[in-house]
Amino acid sequence: MDNAVLRALMGGVQGSSQNVGKRIKGPNSEAGAGAKSKDARTAVPQPEFATKGTRTAREKAGSKGASDESLAHRERSNALRNQLKIKVENASRLTDLPDPLESFVDLCDAPYNLNVAVPNALAAIHALQPTPVQRQVIPCMLLDKQVVAVAPTGSGKTFAFLVPLVVHVMRLRHTLKEKSKLKRLELPKAVILAPTIELAQQICRVCDLFLEQLVIEREALARGVKCRLLVTRAHAAGLHSNEGKGVDILIATPLRLSSELVKGFIRLEYVQHVVLDEADKMFEVGQFYEQVQGILQACGTGLKRGKGCQKHLFSATLSQTLVPNVLDTKAESHVKIVVGAASYGGTAAVQEVAERVEQEFVFVGNGGIAGDRAKVLAVRNLLRENRIMAPALVFVQTQDRAQWVHKALSEDISGCAAMHAGLSHSHRQRVVDDFRSGVVWALVTTDLLCRGMDFRGVNTVINFDFPTSAVTYVHRIGRAGRGIAAGETSEQSRAFTMFSQEDQPLLKAVAVVAAASGANVPAWMLELASTDRRQLRKLERRPVVTKVSRERAKLAKRAERKGRLARGISKKR
Numbered sequence: 001m002d003n004a005v006l007r008a009l010m011g012g013v014q015g016s017s018q019n020v021g022k023r024i025k026g027p028n029s030e031a032g033a034g035a036k037s038k039d040a041r042t043a044v045p046q047p048e049f050a051t052k053g054t055r056t057a058r059e060k061a062g063s064k065g066a067s068d069e070s071l072a073h074r075e076r077s078n079a080l081r082n083q084l085k086i087k088v089e090n091a092s093r094l095t096d097l098p099d100p101l102e103s104f105v106d107l108c109d110a111p112y113n114l115n116v117a118v119p120n121a122l123a124a125i126h127a128l129q130p131t132p133v134q135r136q137v138i139p140c141m142l143l144d145k146q147v148v149a150v151a152p153t154g155s156g157k158t159f160a161f162l163v164p165l166v167v168h169v170m171r172l173r174h175t176l177k178e179k180s181k182l183k184r185l186e187l188p189k190a191v192i193l194a195p196t197i198e199l200a201q202q203i204c205r206v207c208d209l210f211l212e213q214l215v216i217e218r219e220a221l222a223r224g225v226k227c228r229l230l231v232t233r234a235h236a237a238g239l240h241s242n243e244g245k246g247v248d249i250l251i252a253t254p255l256r257l258s259s260e261l262v263k264g265f266i267r268l269e270y271v272q273h274v275v276l277d278e279a280d281k282m283f284e285v286g287q288f289y290e291q292v293q294g295i296l297q298a299c300g301t302g303l304k305r306g307k308g309c310q311k312h313l314f315s316a317t318l319s320q321t322l323v324p325n326v327l328d329t330k331a332e333s334h335v336k337i338v339v340g341a342a343s344y345g346g347t348a349a350v351q352e353v354a355e356r357v358e359q360e361f362v363f364v365g366n367g368g369i370a371g372d373r374a375k376v377l378a379v380r381n382l383l384r385e386n387r388i389m390a391p392a393l394v395f396v397q398t399q400d401r402a403q404w405v406h407k408a409l410s411e412d413i414s415g416c417a418a419m420h421a422g423l424s425h426s427h428r429q430r431v432v433d434d435f436r437s438g439v440v441w442a443l444v445t446t447d448l449l450c451r452g453m454d455f456r457g458v459n460t461v462i463n464f465d466f467p468t469s470a471v472t473y474v475h476r477i478g479r480a481g482r483g484i485a486a487g488e489t490s491e492q493s494r495a496f497t498m499f500s501q502e503d504q505p506l507l508k509a510v511a512v513v514a515a516a517s518g519a520n521v522p523a524w525m526l527e528l529a530s531t532d533r534r535q536l537r538k539l540e541r542r543p544v545v546t547k548v549s550r551e552r553a554k555l556a557k558r559a560e561r562k563g564r565l566a567r568g569i570s571k572k573r
């Protein structure tokens with residue numbers, strides 16, 4: 001997508017606020033700000049956003065008491081939050097809750113006092129205006145608050161945590177250097193955990209890009225800040241070698257980091273910030289729960305008392321009970337920020353994710369082998385009708401099925417590839433790069449790529465196999481139409497979900513989510529009986545499609561046996 005278009009789209013939130021008065025000079029504007037802010041405002045474009053009641057003459061003159069002013073100030077912040085659908089739990093009780101940013105340039109004013117290089121670097125990498133989640137999360141994290149942030153897919157959560165982390169690390173490095181604490185300078189100061197290798201690589205790339213840009217913009221503190229990836233044995237070896245010595249921000253998958261930690265090859269005692277991206281995935285039973293807990297316990301043990309390690313959770317789908325349960329901490333210790341959703345629940349932020357994408361359900365019969373054939377036919381029909389626009393992501397449930405579907409679709413789609421966890425790292429990396437660069441047009445993949453991956457310009461998502469939960473549906477669909485502002489629908493972004501009789505237990509939950517986002521869902525789907533929670537959880541772990549796989553495996557075994565038998569007979573002969 002063209003950068004100018006992208007910028008215009010991301011600025012849509014501000015641009016849409018026409019019914020609100022224009023922002024005039026306030027204490028943070030050119031008239032009131034120091035020389036540093038002045039520079040900043042000339043360097044990066046002015047925000048168009050304006051809050052409800054603009055500052056009055058009375059406020060400016062300061063003729064009323066401070067309490068009146070702070071009340072008006074609070075009202076303005078609340079108006080901005082309401083307008084951008086930013087919800088902060090218990091906001092009225094949090095007396096020290098920072099205001100949402102009106103623009104990145106606000107970061108140059110008190111209490112943040114950042115160098116103008118920060119907004120300039122963000123502008124240079126096309127982040128001109130903060131997205132809603134960035135507006136509230138960045139100030140909170142900069143002011144040392146632990147954050148739980150739930151915001152739609154593609155809403156810019158990565159920069160929301162990267163900007164404050166980089167700032168903290170830069171400042172900390174500076175202090176440590178001044179105090180000549182060189183040993184500590186070499187050890188990680190912040191850790192970012194991501195559930196997949198691909199997502200960790202993506203975050204690392206964005207972080208490197210931001211750091212590079214900060215150096216170009218002459219932020220002296222950014223020089224020498226090292227962000228390192230730890231997702232393979234080779235990375236671990238690199239970290240031990242001299243050349244790889246010294247790391248400030250460590251971006252890792254839980255399994256790799258935990259294994260290096262157990263071996264004693266990595267020390268996390270001076271880690272001050274841990275970010276769990278896709279936090280709900282991290283704490284899924286049977287996934288990385290124990291490893292993550294081990295890592296969290298190892299972080300910050302060397303810090304002074306009262307200066308414990310801060311833990312921040314990010315996801316598009318996070319449940320209310322998760323925080324106190326998994327962090328072993330009082331729920332109040334975190335500021336909970338929800339963007340776009342009506343409630344802080346299991347499928348929070350669903351509505352806005354799916355609104356960007358046209359959704360359609362395609363019935364493919366009773367399931368089983370015949371259902372598989374019907375799915376391939378359905379894809380062919382959609383191709384013939386020109387309804388599948390490349391690039392496309394095709395989601396299936398298992399590695400075997402990824403191979404099989406890839407083979408089946410390769411006959412119809414040139415530039416089709418498969419990608420799953422059963423492939424080597426280098427192969428995975430190559431396929432992802434090819435998809436990003438446009439060599440691969442249709443990527444058949446498992447849920448390995450359903451979370452966090454920022455593939456610009458994906459026009460179609462095909463749920464070849466029905467998602468195992470509404471949450472998975474939200475994440476899969478969220479890969480399409482990225483870069484489109486909330487409320488706008490791209491003509492090209494579409495999602496097709498194939499379903500058979502076998503998928504019925506999961507159908508209602510997904511249909512409800514789709515309907516909530518304005519998709520045209522047949523009424524009978526919504527009237528289906530709900531499946532009870534326990535069964536839903538079972539299905540999540542053991543997907544409906546295993547029955548199909550089992551049938552296919554049985555047939556393959558039978559064919560193999562027949563072949564062997566035939567070979568055996570021929571040998572005897």
Ligand SMILES: Nc1ncnc2c1ncn2[C@@H]1O[C@H](COP(=O)(O)OP(=O)(O)OP(=O)(O)O)[C@@H](O)[C@H]1O
Binds near residue numbers: 128130151154157454
């Ligand atoms: N302030 C901004 N202005 C313009 N573009 C932005 C801004 N912030 C982030 N982006 C871009 O938006 C895209 C989506 O961002 P990101 O990957 O952080 O979303 P996310 O919320 O983490 O999504 P998911 O939940 O799917 O992981 C990225 O390409 C990123 O560069």
